[in-house]
Amino acid sequence: MLFIEKMKFIIRFLETFLPLFVFLVLLGGVASAFGQQTATPASPQPDYINPDRPGFGSNSFTMGRGKFEIEMGLDYEIHDDLGVRNRQLYIPTSLRYGINDRFEVRLDTNGASLLDAGSTTIGYSPLGPGFKWHLLNPISAVRPSVAIIGNYYPKTGSSAFAATSPQADLALLVNYDLVKGGMYSMGPDFGIAESDNGNGKTFFNLFYAMTINYNPGPSANWFIGCGGQNPENENGRNRLEVDAGYAWVIGLNTQYDISFGTRVSGQNGAHPFLMVGYSYRF
Numbered sequence: 001m002l003f004i005e006k007m008k009f010i011i012r013f014l015e016t017f018l019p020l021f022v023f024l025v026l027l028g029g030v031a032s033a034f035g036q037q038t039a040t041p042a043s044p045q046p047d048y049i050n051p052d053r054p055g056f057g058s059n060s061f062t063m064g065r066g067k068f069e070i071e072m073g074l075d076y077e078i079h080d081d082l083g084v085r086n087r088q089l090y091i092p093t094s095l096r097y098g099i100n101d102r103f104e105v106r107l108d109t110n111g112a113s114l115l116d117a118g119s120t121t122i123g124y125s126p127l128g129p130g131f132k133w134h135l136l137n138p139i140s141a142v143r144p145s146v147a148i149i150g151n152y153y154p155k156t157g158s159s160a161f162a163a164t165s166p167q168a169d170l171a172l173l174v175n176y177d178l179v180k181g182g183m184y185s186m187g188p189d190f191g192i193a194e195s196d197n198g199n200g201k202t203f204f205n206l207f208y209a210m211t212i213n214y215n216p217g218p219s220a221n222w223f224i225g226c227g228g229q230n231p232e233n234e235n236g237r238n239r240l241e242v243d244a245g246y247a248w249v250i251g252l253n254t255q256y257d258i259s260f261g262t263r264v265s266g267q268n269g270a271h272p273f274l275m276v277g278y279s280y281r282f
Contacts, residue, residue, distance in 0.1 A: 001142045002015075002064070006247050007089075008057045009140060011205075018228050020190045021142050023265050024279055025101065025110070025163075027231050027256060028267030030053055034109070034201045034280075035110025036136065036185070038116075039223065040044075041193060044155045045199055046218065046219045046252065047064070047252060048218055048249055048252055049069070049238065049249060049252060049253050049254065049279060049280075050126070051071045051094075051247075051255055051257075051259060051277075051279040052071065052096075053073060053092075053094070053277050053279065054057040054073070054093060054223075054243075054245045054257040054258070054259040054275060054277055055186055055209070055211050055223055055227075055241060055243060055245070055248060055259065056114050056189075056209040056211070056225055056226065056227025057094045057173070057188070057189040057209030057210070057227065058149055058171070058173055058239065059145075059173065059175055060129075060134060060146055060147035060174060060175045061134065061135040061145060061146040061147070061153045061175070062098060062101070062103060062104045062132050062145075062147065062174040063096050063098030063134075063278055063281075064096060064098045064101050065099070065100045065101050065247070066098060067097070067098045067281060067282065068095075068096070068098075068282045069094075069095075069096045069097075069279060069280065069281040069282070070094070070095055070096075070279065070282070071092075071093065071094040071095075071277065071279040071281070072091060072092070072093050072094075072097070072111075072277060072278055073091065073092045073093075073171070073275050073276060073277035073278070074090075074091060074274070074276050074277070075089065075090040075092055075273060075274075075275045076088075076089055076093070076273065077089070077090070077109075077270035077272075077273040078245045078270060078273070079268075079269075079270055079271065080177050080270060080271060083106060084117055084118065086115060086116060086117035087115075087116040087117075088113070088115050088116070089109035089113070089114040089116075090110040090111060090112070090113050090114075090125065091109045091110070091113075092108075092109070092110050092111055092275075092277075093106045093108075093109055093110075094106060094107070094109075094251045096132075096231040097218070098209075099129045101134075101212065102133065102134040102135075103131065103132070103133050103134070104131065104132050105129070105130070105131055106129070106130050106132065106151075107127060107128065107160070108127075108128045108130060108151055109124070109125050109127045109128060110125035110126075110128065110161075111125060113122060113161045115160055118180060121160045122157050122158050122159065123157065123158035123161045123162070124157060125157050125159060125161045126153045126154070126155075126156045126157040126162070126163045126167070127153070127154075127157075127162070128150065128151040128152060128167075129151065129152060130150050130151030130152065131149070131150055132147055132148070132149040132173075133147060133148050133149075134146075134147045135147055135148065138175065138177065141281055142274065144174050144175055144176045144177075145174070145175040146174050147169050147170070147172075147173045148170065148171065148172055148173065148174070148190075149169070149170070149173055150169065150170040150171070151168065151169055152166070152167075152168045153166060153167040153168065154166050155241070159180070163196050164196055164198055164199060164200045164201075165196050165197075165200050165201060165202050166194075166196075166202075167193070167194055167195055167202065168193065169190050169191055169192070169193035169194050170191055170192060170193075171190060171191025171192075171207070172188065172189065172190055172191065173189050174188055174189075175187045178275070182215060183194070183214065183215055183216065184212070184214055184215075185212075185213045185217065186210070186211070186212055186213070186214065187209075187211040187213070187254070188210050189207075189208060189209040189210075189211070190206070190207075190208045191206070191207050191208070192204065192205070192206055193205055193207055193229075197233065197234045199231065201234075203231075203233075203234040204228070205229050205230060205231055205232070206228065206230050207228065207229045208229075209225060209226065209227040209228075210225055210226055210227075211223055211224075211225035212224050212225065217219050218249065218264075219248060219249045219250070220246070220247075220248060221246065221247040221248075221249075222244075222245075222246050223245055223246075223247070223259075224242075224243070224245065225242070225243050225244070226240060226242045226243070227240075227243075228240040228241065228266075229266075232266045232267065232268045232269075233267075233268060236266065236267065237265075237266060237268025238257055238265060239263065239265060239267070239269050240263070240265045240266060240269075241261055241262065241264065241266075241269045241270070242261050242262065242264055243259050243260065243261025243262075243273075243274075244259065244260065244261065245257060245258055246258055246259075252281075253280060253281040253282075254278075254279070254281075255277075255278070255279040255280075256276075256278055257275075257276065257278075257279075258275065258276050258277075258279070259271065259272075259274075259275045259277075260272060260274045266281050
């Protein structure tokens with residue numbers, strides 16, 4: 001019982017202070033970025049694919065002019081937020097195109113979706129056109145990479161997955177190299193969203209993510225991370241989830257990934273989930 005109480009205390013601590021920590025890291029990154037404009041640029045590196053998957057957050061790097069990328073996954077989740085234990089399956093998909101070296105347009109969705117809660121429901125999740133705008137390039141461990149990303153989700157989707165009202169989100173993305181050479185890096189995100197309450201109305205919430213990466217070579221990326229939303233629904237509390245995984249880059253334009261995680265607080269998150277994914281840049 002003492003161990004359980006200690007774990008509950010740790011979870012409450014994370015719920016309270018993790019969003020603030022992510023925000024302060026982002027604020028420090030932006031301040032550092034604008035304060036180090038005279039630093040010497042790093043040497044050019046091979047242009048490896050750098051998808052926004054896996055993990056809760058997105059990275060701060062854009063596609064590059066004229067490049068197109070498709071990112072797809074298979075996401076298996078177990079939930080208990082409907083009052084009964086249920087299984088959900090999604091095919092999250094992102095289509096990304098680089099307008100120039102700093103700006104991309106994109107289409108994001110959870111794709112074809114399945115809910116098994118005694119009976120099976122099949123449909124598709126809302127589509128969200130959006131953008132990513134890369135603001136600042138990294139300079140070694142001196143200056144981080146900074147971008148903003150936004151999506152708008154109109155009333156799309158079908159069956160149990162259909163949106164009852166439009167939704168939108170906007171986030172600030174930062175990537176740090178924790179050591180010179182980028183073997184260890186950190187990616188905090190922090191944003192605001194207008195979310196569907198399921199009854200034709202919306203509510204505002206904050207969302208955040210933190211990812212720590214270990215890159216022993218250009219083709220391998222191990223990571224651990226967390227992500228949250230506060231509140232998770234109109235009258236809810238903070239939701240916090242954790243995950244870990246591995247991404248394997250083949251050549252310059254292909255990536256495979258696998259990750260797993262679980263909800264540690266809240267009611268709406270998966271408990272647990274398993275994801276595999278594939279990304280290809282044309």
